[in-house]
Amino acid sequence: MIIGYARTSTTDQKAGLEAQERDLRAAGVERIFQEQISATGPRKAFADALDYVRDGDTLIVTKLDRLARSVADLVEITKQLEAKGASLRVLNLNLDTETPTGKLMLNLLGSIAQFERELMLERQREGIAKAKSEGKYKGRKPTAKAKMEDVLRLVENGLSREQVAKELGIGVASVYRVLASARS
Template sequence: MSQPDARLYGYARVSTTDQHLTVQREALIRAGCTTIREEKITGTTTEGRKELRILMDFVRSGDTLVVTRIDRLARSVGDLQDIVRELKAKGVALKATEQPIDTSTAAGKAFLDMLAVFAEFETSLRQERQLEGIAKAKAAGVYRGRKPSIDAGEIARLRQDGLGPSEIAKKLGIARASVYRALAADDGPAAA
């Protein structure tokens, strides 16, 4: 049962900076949220999600945390369970505007658990499809990976000019280990 000063707090999240939060923000406002925290960060982990942490620290007994869908909150069953446990310990409910989730009811809790399993399954499938696509592209000679960020030719040239690995690393702004790897790849272990 909510307390008289209980409030609805919204949380909106997208994974990349080119995605927009507008649709989520509008849905959370329609749901009655007066405070909405937003961030553009992956949902595959709770690490580094400062806005979520602020909300989790701020909500009090009787409050409700509102999201549009649970995948905005977490992409893994473990993370979602941790969040729900923390909210429950504080006496805070979790609701989703687009899914029949309300942790203040038994049916809402059960549905939340089922959706969490499917959200994690979907993430795993996406990763598998991505790896399969990369393997196919490599086999077809289309995919070559990202371009090297270290210029091995420049490293070799600087080495020929008499610079040591530490000096080369400093000059190019890279790690000394990268210099050693490039030299070893270029001339074998004796070069390093």
């Protein structure tokens, strides 16, 4: 069976998801698992797709970045597929892991993709550092510190740390930090 996986990072990318679905159907995919979620968190539809795959099946994605977050992630996914007797195809690269060349190319391209991502993150850090030095980048406003008086008042009224956090929409760790800084 040919199984497809489509993913976009946000729900705003409806056209991207539709394009992936169209390309997967054109490649003969019989069952598509899709989701609109960041690759950094848990991906339920992807986990379901891996669980669904059986011996002799092929998992198809339109692009490598829709599948794996890093080379280590890619290696783990391909190991899971191989353990089930399944293969992987990446449409935009015309890559198929049923062949030795396909396996080699997958590892090379995964390494290149991770290298590009690390370069992008490095440039981003440099840009933030430059903006900070020019006074243009302030970062996120500290939400818990802005609510310090409310935290102290609610704790004095007998609410637990967890209740204070829920009431104010901040993390429990933030409540503890506010209390620690108030004691200092």
